[in-house]
Amino acid sequence: MTATAEPSVNEFGQARKRKEDARLISGRTRWTDNLTLPGMVHLAVLRSPVAHATITSIDVGAAKQAPGVTAVFTGRDLADEQGSLPCAWPISPDMVAPQAPSLAVDRVNFAGEAVAVVVARSAAEAHDALELIDVDYDDLPVVLDMEAALADGADLVHPELGTNRSALWAFDSAEVGTGGDVEEAIRGARDNGVVVKRRFRQQRLIPAFMEPRSVVMDPTGEQMTLWSATQIPHVLRVMIAMTLGVPEHKVRVIAPDVGGGFGGKLQVTPEEIITFLVARRLGKPVKWTEGRSESLVSGHHGRDQIQDLTICANRDGTVTGLKVELLADMGAYLRLVTPGVPILGAFMYNAIYKIPAYHFACTNVFTDKTPTDAYRGAGRPEATFAIERMMDELAAELGMEPLELREKNWIKHEEFPYTTISTLTYDSGNYEAATARAKELFDYDGLRAEQQRRRAANDPVQLGIGISTFTEMCGLAPSRVLGSLSYGAGGWEHAAIRMLPTGKVEVVTGSSPHGQGHETAWSQIVSDQLGVAFDDVEVLHGDTQSSHKGMDSYGSRSLTVGGIAVVKAAEKVVEKARKVAAHMLEASEDDLEYDRGRFTVRGTDKGTTVADVALAVFAAHDLPEGVEPSLDSDATFDPENFSFPHGTHLCATEVDTETGEVSIRSYASVDDVGTVVNPLIVDGQIHGGLAQGIAQALYEEAVYDEAGTLVTGTLADYLVPSAVDLPHFTTDRTETPSTTNPLGVKGVGEAGTIASTPAVVNAIIDAVRHLGVRDVEMPCSPQTVWRAINAARGQVKSTSEGSTETAAGGGLGSIDSQHGGAR
Amino acid sequence: MTRITVTVDGVKYTDEVEPRTLLVHYLREQVGKTGTVVGCDTSNCGACTVHLDGQSVKSCSVFAVQADGSEVTTIEGLARDGRLHPVQQAFHDNHALQCGFCTPGMIMQAIDLLGDNPNPDDEQVRHGLEGNLCRCTGYQNIVKAVRDAAGKMSPGAGPAAEQVSSQARSGVSGGGQ
Structure with missing residues (x-):
């Protein structure tokens, strides 16, 4: 028997350095674009x-005659076999959805849509030949504003649909029976409380993963093999089969090293379908790798909502x-989960608060822009932004301290489990x-005191404090x-454990990591479960041949679903x-008693280990009657509930009232993500998440001109923050274990x-609220902030919308919207 | 086509390249140095950073022909005798990477930064890495890693520092001027 290291301590909770790093820090990487196959051509x-x-x-x-060119295809050439790109989330029975060809056939509906492809010996020759293709376009009216x-009488993106409205999805607590009638609540508050209305704009964002997308398709084997920089190799295989009518068992999908996704690689892309079809037709391996500007213009975008909110409360601050x-x-097409993204937010506007009457309605609209779809948070950042902004607005209106207002309304720790007005049951918090x-x-308290001093001193640089609970x-x-939300698939996850004769372990997971560190975390989990050393566990993922079954990684699901499947298999x-x-x-x-890999006979010193049993099973010389010679096991776990992490984030901004410049002075977050497998990884996830949320507040926006051209189509224009643009984060955790999974x-x-x-945005507004500012549109660039300040001072026209209604005699701390506040 | 001779990670290569070929494409496609990656097409992201004669460059903004007669060090040429460069080690120790796509460029730039300023504070690290984008980490652990490496590479800090000075002598660390 080979030596197997003894696990010394419980792995769970250890800040294990990642297994994944060794290859990533030394350049031994397996990005899809690194692959070269015999005879491969470039698309x-x-x-x-x-x-x-x-x-x-x-x-x-002319393109076909260009040096090195193997073939050129247009949408017409693929029309009979390309099908329509899948949308797996028809949110309502009457949802309107257009055909979504991978390669446009008769019409283009957004700038960046694929219209033709060139295949050549080298990528450079393929790109050269693109310039020789001559396309005549007959312009149609461009639809951009929702x-x-x-x-x-609006111009239509898809005239054949007869409307730009894709769907309306609504939830009403009075209709469902979970709460009261919101219109009644608003009427009541008008008479005897406070009603605050606001309009917020969730600007369009771009996921901007660092690894551009890449696809390699090898049609030469019995199973056609597609490598893709994707978050969802398993879903992709099923969708290729369903979209193209290819037998599923003839397709193998591999997600090798994948350089970030953030939802942006949760997609069945036109380029995957095109590369698949072209390679199959040519009988040769084909590679497509995008440039960054291609990625920004054609990979799906995120957010892009207009949010109208009305909140009403009693004068004591109780939200009613x-x-x-x-x-x-939606952009021009419904991609994989496009319609469902805003609907995910429907359950989160009530957030941590006990809100007795709730109405939600979302209208999904087509425009001639790049399709939207999941981007980190997907519907929930929009909801959280809106409710947390509204709580600050309501606090200002009531003259209440904003944290006290929140505390007055939030669910107390002794009230869990708590079923919310939007029907979710929060298990713990x-x-x-x-x-x-x-x-x-x-x-x-110290910062609040400083804020008061600087306000009193009329400091040109004002301090603001922003809250997000x-x-x-x-x-x-x-x-x-x-299923109840009409999603086209389930939410389970699969795992399998293979016990090797030498006591080593292979863990097969349906989760598909692209930077998260699952190889490390899953090894820690299995180490504890089976009493094997961390280094004796190998995690296999991202290849439908070795990891044959899975629902992949998105929606913060890998540990809570996939990790639990690993536990169940163990x-x-x-x-x-x-x-x-x-x-x-x-x-x-x-x-027998069992503890971390060791069986002992109660009351004796006799015992054995899982590793020893694995060897005995391998030999199979002497097994009990009816026992098959294998310990290998698999499990498919379907959770009974979502998980509900929570936390309190506090941001202090310095806002220069003369220039509009914002700098984050300090940022403290305390997150409760339940128990923690690996604090190093968890802290890293929080850091990166903060960076992207702050980037929405301050820097990023996908901007279109009036012709529908994306004008932020490079990383020089789309402002992914650098190290100097972000603050140091002070982070900590509280741990309230989830009660719905065994870990x-x-x-x-x-x-x-x-x-x-x-x-961040609450902090900016808090810094200048005394000047009469009640909203600043994101991203809060110096110009936007400066304009908001000056609009409040009555010096320039404001672009911010909003109104506040108060009952007669009310409005303690309220802002006079007619006359621009304090000035 | 133009004939160039370039020493990459200590090995001399003579190749024919098109005049328009970028150094990064030469490294990836002709020399096989796929550890160096392409993240953008406007020289914003820094993922392709390598050292050219000891200085960090974004290899997407250098033509291969400009590297003729030069020495190039990539992420693949940093480790010595199976030992990681202290900056590589620090990135691992401080969880300064997640997806790892920006990491080769980030490490190469960090080494260059430490050559210019062996003991940077947080702000100096952030400014020194301004041309390298990371979408995963929020930079916090990258800053921590670079300062950790600085401590381990400082004079008298032990074997790790010796490793760097030996590279500086051979002209491939990129840290020195």
């Missing part, structure tokens, strides 16, 4: 420069109702504890809930081993992004 994509047009002709003659798109009306920009710790880390739903998801291994161990020890199974874990991947955006 380049010609994209529409116009947002909406009929394709009247495409001349590919409200205009919904107006009577919340009404949410959204317009959500402790908002008091997280908030108390955050206040302490942040020196909340958030929760989110993640760990997507219980299959029955997804439990089955132990149960199988127990029978054999009892036989080996000549004891009754009932007399007590909750998701962490999206929490930082969801929580941070409103904390």
